[in-house]
Amino acid sequence: MEVPFVLLIGLFFSAAVYLMLSKFLVRVLLGVVLLGNAVNLLIFTNGRILREVPPIIPAGHDVPKALTANPLPQALILTAIVISFSFFAFLLVLVYRAYQDLGTDNGNEMRLAEPENDPLPPTGY
Amino acid sequence: MAVTPTDLSAALVMTPVAPADWLVVLPPAWCILAGAVLLMARKSLHLQGFLAVPALAVLVLLDALLLAHVAENGPVMMVMGRWLPPFGIAFTADLTGVLFALAGAVVALAGAVHALTDIDGSGRRYGFYPFLLLLMAGVSGAFLTGDIFNLYVWFEVLLISSFGLITLGSEPRQIDGAIKYAFLNLIATTLFLITTGYLYGIFGTLNMADIATKAAAGRAELPLMTLAMLYLTAFGMKAAAFPVNFWLPASYHTPRIVVSALFAGLLTKVGIYALLRTLIMLFPVEREELSFVIALTGAATMLLGALGALGQNDIRRLLGYLVISGIGIMLAGLSLGSPGGTGGAIFYALHSMVVMTGLYMAAGLAGRLSGTFDLSRLGGLYTRSALFSALSLVLFFAVSGLPPFSGFWPKVMVAKAAMDIGAWWLAAVVFLSGFLTTIAVGRVFLLAYWRPADGALAAEAIPASALLPLAVLTVLTVVFGLFPDALLSTIQLAAQGLADPRAYVGSVFPGGN
Amino acid sequence: MTTLIFRTVAPFLTALMVLFSLFVLLRGHNEPGGGFIGGLIAVSAFAIYGIANGIAAVRRALWFHPMAISAFGLFIAAIAGLMSIFFAVPFMTGLWVYPVILGVEIPLSSVMLFDTGVYLVVVGAITSIALALEAEEDA
Numbered sequence A: 001m002e003v004p005f006v007l008l009i010g011l012f013f014s015a016a017v018y019l020m021l022s023k024f025l026v027r028v029l030l031g032v033v034l035l036g037n038a039v040n041l042l043i044f045t046n047g048r049i050l051r052e053v054p055p056i057i058p059a060g061h062d063v064p065k066a067l068t069a070n071p072l073p074q075a076l077i078l079t080a081i082v083i084s085f086s087f088f089a090f091l092l093v094l095v096y097r098a099y100q101d102l103g104t105d106n107g108n109e110m111r112l113a114e115p116e117n118d119p120l121p122p123t124g125y
Numbered sequence B: 001m002a003v004t005p006t007d008l009s010a011a012l013v014m015t016p017v018a019p020a021d022w023l024v025v026l027p028p029a030w031c032i033l034a035g036a037v038l039l040m041a042r043k044s045l046h047l048q049g050f051l052a053v054p055a056l057a058v059l060v061l062l063d064a065l066l067l068a069h070v071a072e073n074g075p076v077m078m079v080m081g082r083w084l085p086p087f088g089i090a091f092t093a094d095l096t097g098v099l100f101a102l103a104g105a106v107v108a109l110a111g112a113v114h115a116l117t118d119i120d121g122s123g124r125r126y127g128f129y130p131f132l133l134l135l136m137a138g139v140s141g142a143f144l145t146g147d148i149f150n151l152y153v154w155f156e157v158l159l160i161s162s163f164g165l166i167t168l169g170s171e172p173r174q175i176d177g178a179i180k181y182a183f184l185n186l187i188a189t190t191l192f193l194i195t196t197g198y199l200y201g202i203f204g205t206l207n208m209a210d211i212a213t214k215a216a217a218g219r220a221e222l223p224l225m226t227l228a229m230l231y232l233t234a235f236g237m238k239a240a241a242f243p244v245n246f247w248l249p250a251s252y253h254t255p256r257i258v259v260s261a262l263f264a265g266l267l268t269k270v271g272i273y274a275l276l277r278t279l280i281m282l283f284p285v286e287r288e289e290l291s292f293v294i295a296l297t298g299a300a301t302m303l304l305g306a307l308g309a310l311g312q313n314d315i316r317r318l319l320g321y322l323v324i325s326g327i328g329i330m331l332a333g334l335s336l337g338s339p340g341g342t343g344g345a346i347f348y349a350l351h352s353m354v355v356m357t358g359l360y361m362a363a364g365l366a367g368r369l370s371g372t373f374d375l376s377r378l379g380g381l382y383t384r385s386a387l388f389s390a391l392s393l394v395l396f397f398a399v400s401g402l403p404p405f406s407g408f409w410p411k412v413m414v415a416k417a418a419m420d421i422g423a424w425w426l427a428a429v430v431f432l433s434g435f436l437t438t439i440a441v442g443r444v445f446l447l448a449y450w451r452p453a454d455g456a457l458a459a460e461a462i463p464a465s466a467l468l469p470l471a472v473l474t475v476l477t478v479v480f481g482l483f484p485d486a487l488l489s490t491i492q493l494a495a496q497g498l499a500d501p502r503a504y505v506g507s508v509f510p511g512g513n
Numbered sequence C: 001m002t003t004l005i006f007r008t009v010a011p012f013l014t015a016l017m018v019l020f021s022l023f024v025l026l027r028g029h030n031e032p033g034g035g036f037i038g039g040l041i042a043v044s045a046f047a048i049y050g051i052a053n054g055i056a057a058v059r060r061a062l063w064f065h066p067m068a069i070s071a072f073g074l075f076i077a078a079i080a081g082l083m084s085i086f087f088a089v090p091f092m093t094g095l096w097v098y099p100v101i102l103g104v105e106i107p108l109s110s111v112m113l114f115d116t117g118v119y120l121v122v123v124g125a126i127t128s129i130a131l132a133l134e135a136e137e138d139a
Helices: A002-020 A025-046 A071-102 B019-024 B026-040 B045-073 B095-118 B121-125 B128-144 B148-166 B172-203 B208-217 B224-239 B247-251 B257-282 B284-310 B315-336 B339-370 B386-400 B408-420 B424-450 B464-482 B485-499 B502-508 C004-027 C035-053 C055-062 C066-087 C110-138
Strands: B076-079 B090-093
Touching: A002 A025, A025 A071, A025 B172, A071 B148, A071 B172, A071 C110, B019 B026, B019 B045, B019 B076, B019 B090, B026 B045, B026 B128, B026 C066, B045 B076, B045 B095, B045 B128, B076 B502, B090 B095, B090 B128, B090 B208, B090 B502, B095 B128, B095 B257, B095 B339, B095 B464, B095 B485, B128 B148, B128 B257, B148 B172, B148 B257, B172 B208, B172 B224, B172 B247, B208 B257, B208 B502, B224 B257, B224 B284, B224 B315, B247 B315, B257 B284, B257 B315, B257 B339, B257 B485, B284 B315, B284 B424, B315 B339, B315 B408, B315 B424, B339 B386, B339 B408, B339 B464, B339 B485, B386 B424, B386 B464, B408 B424, C004 C035, C004 C110, C035 C055, C035 C110, C055 C110, C066 C110
Parallel strands: none
Antiparallel strands: B076 B090
């Protein structure tokens, strides 16, 4: 069961890296989203994949009746999903603002903070 | 239906918790609480500073009490939700973590006082103080947690608050800087998450004390080198080490100057702390094998930082490169791994927190008086205020590592540790970068302070609340430069605690595991 | 997007979704659900309301500023964790009380308080981002 997952994770990672290498911020943003999903799958696979029941304790019990899937990677993934979702929302607004204020979504043309021909400091009085 | 028939007491903390143990979780919890109150009172602009400064003073007090507690009783542990470690998330405070947390709290308090006059109404409306408190929650949490995934969560907490701070004001220049800062830091933390995923796959645990024990036991057959290398890359990126440092000079000069000061003092040092925690405590053998790579990175970071500082016209960008140069010295100390090297790295990190924050504040005041940050146009600050110039000069000497200021001792420790193992070239680079830094900041002093002003400077007096934190930070660097003994012995203990984590593990698993 | 049908249906839809989000929040302790997912459902409800009637209407309907809502959520979540300081148990230990209200035993816990905090944080934070994005479209 691991092998198809590993291949899928590899595919996700390569697509994410390809997108992040673009100079257009929207593609970079999509790359970051894909990267987040790739990592989630990675954690899931690292937690061992079992064909067991979901880790939900039935009503009236305190411990699961039979062997269940490992709930910890799922908790980790849930945390990672929440975090990457909030980052995505923030970056979306940020990229949109950048497009409005700087008039471009091309990373190469964003030279406001680091001007292209910044003068050297004076060498004497 | 509410009765619990199963006896869970074997998995729970059954002994009552001593009130002193609460000090471990109180710093981040207090920051979250205070940040939430400030965020609710966002509309009362004048109230913000009056609430935030005492809140941060309480944080300093909590960290100081925790330091006293840990220095006396060794590492302290508290577990979340009563579940015994490694099942519950453990907060573990040892000397290294508490020293970093205390220095961070002092820096944040200084920043909050400085911001009383530096951050205007619009900055407060956008929520400078709430974000600062939440940033401190992330920073304190990162320094005090004993769980590696929890460390990731605190990284994200401080990252999202820093996004709020860096875009404060939403000028186009800030948005430009924030884009580079946000994307590159996000990739770094994602790399951290990837590594943590692998780590969980290998060890089946996320508790750092548990990992340290299991790594020591099963070193031969586990692929720990991969983890060490990935952590080095991820945290190196957070700390702005040489090949992955480009986000820092692209963004640190864009936000409000207090924000820059806090970032320079806090954020990269969290990366260094995480490197110390993972590479020295969890994977010491792997760090030993990577030692040459880390040393080369450190040397390159030191030189690139110092040379970059020489080539800058904007003093804020110049300071950004000096932050990077300091990271190089900490990496050099980390690469050595000996008590002197680790101790030097910890000491230099604490020194750098205080001094870089002070320098950015000084740069902000210089810019406020002159209306520019360009070296080609600054001038006449000495005639304007001799006290301010003297404070700045002390900070300039401190960042160059000249005696008798606090930057001198860690540099000597790192250089001596390097020469002890025959790595004379590393010691030479430490001193060369110090020399280049002296030239860079010496030129700032000559041009901006001594050179007669071109035009008239702003007539406004420097407000006391802006000068006071600068003075306090300067006094700190002088005091710890002149009387380093107490701090040095604490740091030696902290370095020993990292290299030999038996006390750390013992605090998490009192009965052994 | 502001067709008559949509504008007429939107308030009912919003009310239903907010109700459902509360249901998801409350069942979250023992069943799939909880504060985060409940909060997201509530945010979608407000987003629908905003698309139909404009963001000014949403801000009016929410009464409090979204950031203040999320700050309050953060506050009660922190309080829920800190309550255990009075019972000499570690941080964030679940504390339960079983008051009998109108003859029905109602289990209340610090866990539920925490989850409510999470719900409010998500509602506040994501609503403010959603409103910011919708405001850009109007402009």
